[in-house]
Amino acid sequence: MFNSIPYGRQHIDQTDIDAVIKTLQSDYLTQGPAIESFELAFAEYIGAKHAIAVSNGTAALHLAALALGAEKKRVITSPITFAASANCIEYCGGEVFFCDIDPKTLLMDLEKLESLLNTHPSGYFSGIVPVEFAGLSVDLEKLKSLAEKHGLWIIEDACHAPGARFSDSKGQEHKAGNGKYADCTIFSFHPVKHIACGEGGMVTTNDDVLADKIKLLRTHGITKSPELMGKNDGGWYYEMIELGYNYRLTDIQAALGESQLRKLDDSLNRRNTIALNYRKAFENYSITIQDVPSNQFHAYHLFIVQVADRKGLYEHLRENKIFAQVHYIPVHLHPYYQAKGWKKGDMPSAEAYYDQCLSLPMYPTLTNEEQEYVIQKVVEFLDNSAN
Numbered sequence: 001m002f003n004s005i006p007y008g009r010q011h012i013d014q015t016d017i018d019a020v021i022k023t024l025q026s027d028y029l030t031q032g033p034a035i036e037s038f039e040l041a042f043a044e045y046i047g048a049k050h051a052i053a054v055s056n057g058t059a060a061l062h063l064a065a066l067a068l069g070a071e072k073k074r075v076i077t078s079p080i081t082f083a084a085s086a087n088c089i090e091y092c093g094g095e096v097f098f099c100d101i102d103p104k105t106l107l108m109d110l111e112k113l114e115s116l117l118n119t120h121p122s123g124y125f126s127g128i129v130p131v132e133f134a135g136l137s138v139d140l141e142k143l144k145s146l147a148e149k150h151g152l153w154i155i156e157d158a159c160h161a162p163g164a165r166f167s168d169s170k171g172q173e174h175k176a177g178n179g180k181y182a183d184c185t186i187f188s189f190h191p192v193k194h195i196a197c198g199e200g201g202m203v204t205t206n207d208d209v210l211a212d213k214i215k216l217l218r219t220h221g222i223t224k225s226p227e228l229m230g231k232n233d234g235g236w237y238y239e240m241i242e243l244g245y246n247y248r249l250t251d252i253q254a255a256l257g258e259s260q261l262r263k264l265d266d267s268l269n270r271r272n273t274i275a276l277n278y279r280k281a282f283e284n285y286s287i288t289i290q291d292v293p294s295n296q297f298h299a300y301h302l303f304i305v306q307v308a309d310r311k312g313l314y315e316h317l318r319e320n321k322i323f324a325q326v327h328y329i330p331v332h333l334h335p336y337y338q339a340k341g342w343k344k345g346d347m348p349s350a351e352a353y354y355d356q357c358l359s360l361p362m363y364p365t366l367t368n369e370e371q372e373y374v375i376q377k378v379v380e381f382l383d384n385s386a387n
């Protein structure tokens with residue numbers, strides 16, 4: 001009936017194409033005005049003071065970690081995430097610790113985090129990288145108070161959650177990444193995420209010093225600022241004052257990103273409608289779905305079901321050209337992290353979740369007909385396997 005239905009896909013329309021063409025015909029392909037324009041638009045949308053565009057979400061994590069001083073430090077993250085959330089600490093020569101998930105929200109379990117912090121001497125850990133998994137924010141208010149008590153910084157990995165929001169205990173609404181609760185928040189613009197740049201990433205922060213540091217490290221640690229240079233030989237002169245990287249986004253990508261950003265709210269609404277349809281359709285089946293606390297607006301990068309025979313469902317959907325995916329293989333079980341001493345049994349909730357999880361198609365251009373077909377195939381499998 002349909003060609004094939006992936007779990008996620010980008011939506012590029014004529015306005016996106018026009019924005020890219022306009023940049024191609026301009027004077028700048030990189031480090032031009034499209035970058036600054038995208039950064040300003042993104043900062044305004046999220047409600048943060050600074051937004052710094054970088055080449056991808058992993059680079060955003062790396063620069064945020066460097067700016068916060070993660071070198072040789074111990075940092076805690078969730079095992080249910082893309083490996084980059086942990087790897088950024090390794091890049092800095094730091095050591096990653098995992099804290100198990102809450103099986104209901106699939107986010108880092110803050111009670112377990114608290115006992116992890118309480119069973120180690122003060123100063124043992126330096127930071128936390130919470131992950132807004134699938135598009136749902138961790139309880140940032142509670143996390144921030146724990147972080148303050150234990151002297152930890154927070155890098156919020158919101159790659160799944162641009163536009164996710166929540167009300168705090170005073171009833172005030174916050175968008176993930178607005179800088180109120182995290183020192184830095186990072187986003188990815190990989191095509192499976194909400195905003196597609198091809199490759200791309202962003203760091204948001206309300207801290208001027210962190211913002212300057214990230215901008216410096218994004219371009220080799222090179223500066224032309226008179227106040228940062230030891231001398232000035234003339235108009236050509238610059239100084240490299242730190243060891244930085246080339247983590248720049250191009251203007252071509254930034255133009256696409258800004259055009260995509262304008263459609264984010266429509267996309268979030270459509271994603272929420274799709275999620276509601278799935279939830280209703282599966283109400284009477286033995287399927288577990290992520291809990292959404294009532295003070296939260298979910299960004300639904302992913303819609304995940306947990307079923308007893310996950311492999312069976314995965315194969316059944318593939319046979320019907322529905323390409324569901326698994327997010328994620330617990331990071332602590334990858335050979336790289338096992339070689340550092342992590343093993344099966346360390347994170348029971350994350351491991352139990354992994355045995356049953358499957359991400360169903362979730363993207364704004366998924367049609368009602370396509371979704372009905374997906375639902376029909378899921379239900380068909382469950383009915384058959386129940387007999």
Ligand SMILES: *Cc1c(COP(=O)(O)O)cnc(C)c1O
Nearest residue numbers: 056057058082084159188189190
């Ligand atoms: C996609 C993703 C990243 C990495 O982003 P890239 O742009 O692919 O480098 C990091 N963390 C999470 C949770 C992600 O989903």
